[in-house]
Amino acid sequence: xxxxxxxxxxxxxxxxxxxxxxxxxxxxxxxxxxxxxxxxxxxxxxxxxxxxxxxxxxxxxxxxxxxxxxxxxxxxxxxxxxxxxxxxxxxxxxxxxxxxxxxxxxxxxxxxxxxxxxxxxxxxxx
Amino acid sequence: xxxxxxxxxxxxxxxxxxxxxxxxxxxxxxxxxxxxxxxxxxxxxxxxxxxxxxxxxxxxxxxxxxxxxxxxxxxxxxxxxxxxxxxxxxxxxxxxxxxxxxxxxxxxxxxxxxxxxxxxxxxxxxxxxxx
Numbered sequence: 184x185x186x187x188x189x190x191x192x193x194x195x196x197x198x199x200x201x202x203x204x205x206x207x208x209x210x211x212x213x214x215x216x217x218x219x220x221x222x223x224x225x226x227x228x229x230x231x232x233x234x235x236x237x238x239x240x241x242x243x244x245x246x247x248x249x250x251x252x253x254x255x256x257x258x259x260x261x262x263x264x265x266x267x268x269x270x271x272x273x274x275x276x277x278x279x280x281x282x283x284x285x286x287x288x289x290x291x292x293x294x295x296x297x298x299x300x301x302x303x304x305x306x307x308x309x
Numbered sequence: 310x311x312x313x314x315x316x317x318x319x320x321x322x323x324x325x326x327x328x329x330x331x332x333x334x335x336x337x338x339x340x341x342x343x344x345x346x347x348x349x350x351x352x353x354x355x356x357x358x359x360x361x362x363x364x365x366x367x368x369x370x371x372x373x374x375x376x377x378x379x380x381x382x383x384x385x386x387x388x389x390x391x392x393x394x395x396x397x398x399x400x401x402x403x404x405x406x407x408x409x410x411x412x413x414x415x416x417x418x419x420x421x422x423x424x425x426x427x428x429x430x431x432x433x434x435x436x437x438x439x440x
Contacts, residue, residue, distance in 0.1 A: 195430050208319065208440070211352040211392065218423035224431065305436040307317060309352075 193304035194225040199234040201309065204249040209237050212309035213255050220262040228259070229291075229299060231270035233277075238269060240283040256285055268299055312343045315429035319440030321353035322371035328357055331439035332374035339382055346433050347385040348375070349426045350418075354440070355393040358386070358418035372415060379417040387421040388414065 197216045203209040212228075219226035230237060242253045259267065271290040274281065281290075291299060300306055316335060320327030335345055350357050357371055364370035378384045388398060393414070394407070400420055401412040414420065430436050 193431055195427075207352050211319070211389075214391070215351070215423060215426065219427045219430070222424060222427045224427055305430050306438075307430075307436070308438045308440065309319065 192225055194227065194302075195219050196227045196229060196300060196303035196306045198229045198231060198300075198306060198308045199237065200230075200232040202233040202236040203252045204244050204247055208309045209234065209252055210250070212307075213252065215307060215309070216259075216264060217255075217262055220264050226264065227266070227268065227299070227303065228264060229268045229270075229296065230273075231296065232273050235269050235273045235279060236277060238274075238284045238288065239279065253285075260287065268296075270296065312338075312434040313346050313432065314338050314343055314435045314437065315346045315433035316348045317426065317436060317438045317440075318348060318350045318354040318357065319352045319438065322357045322359075322362065324353070327439045328354070328371040329369055329374060332371065332378060334437070334439070335378055335384065345378075345382065345384050347387060347425065347429050348378075349387050349389065349421075349429060350392075351389040351423075351426065352392050352440075353396075355388040355396055355398055358388045358393070358398055358414045360413055360415035376415060376417045386418045387425050388418050389426070390420040390422055393420055 197212050199209055199212040201208045216226050216228050237252055242251055244251050265287060267288050268291050269288050271292055316331055318328060318331050322328040339345055357375060362372050375386055379386050394403060398414050399409055399412055400414045404412045
């Protein structure tokens with residue numbers, strides 16, 4: 184299990200529920216998670232609803248003139264964000280090919296997401 | 310038991326009611342004896358600090374709601390600096406650094422890094438998102 188509330192530190196769950204690049208919120212969610220990790224705070228990322236589309240492989244947002252977020256996602260282990268959680272029902276609804284998605288994802292059903300929210304001190308919804 | 314709150318505002322002031330709802334929530338928690346440590350504005354939420362916003366006369370102005378909270382309650386209002394700069398929200402230091410003609414941020418707000426949001430997550434009992 185991720186984000187242990189170590190030594191009195193409060194754990195943060197960053198929940199990302201918008202698709203990129205149609206919204207600036209996915210980038211802000213990632214920036215927030217990276218900032219928390221940079222300050223050694225326990226942080227967990229959850230992609231739910233349309234947010235799971237951020238996980239798609241082969242994204243090329245260069246022609247759209249915006250940064251490729253999947254590259255940022257692939258760099259998360261460098262920031263010691265090892266596990267990323269995602270909404271299994273949304274992935275199925277959007278027909279995401281699981282074998283092409285980042286390997287560190289742990290898929291959750293509704294009860295799993297409820298438990299994840301429950302065990303964090305703060306939930307930030309982007 | 311009195312709690313320490315911090316708020317995260319992601320919503321733009323002119324898009325829907327989230328910004329006004331956040332300001333009402335801030336007043337309500339203060340009225341109940343809780344304390345409000347900081348309001349952190351991120352993403353489109355940083356537009357809240359735009360000094361030149363003019364609300365129609367028959368509508369509540371989010372800017373004024375926040376400014377009066379800052380003045381009456383000494384609430385710290387922080388705009389995420391990277392979100393703010395992208396959207397043209399500059400204090401006088403940033404305006405001169407980036408050679409822009411004028412400061413655009415209302416003086417009740419300050420620019421700051423995401424580290425302040427992370428700090429609030431550690432020090433506040435409750436961190437509530439409005440977006």
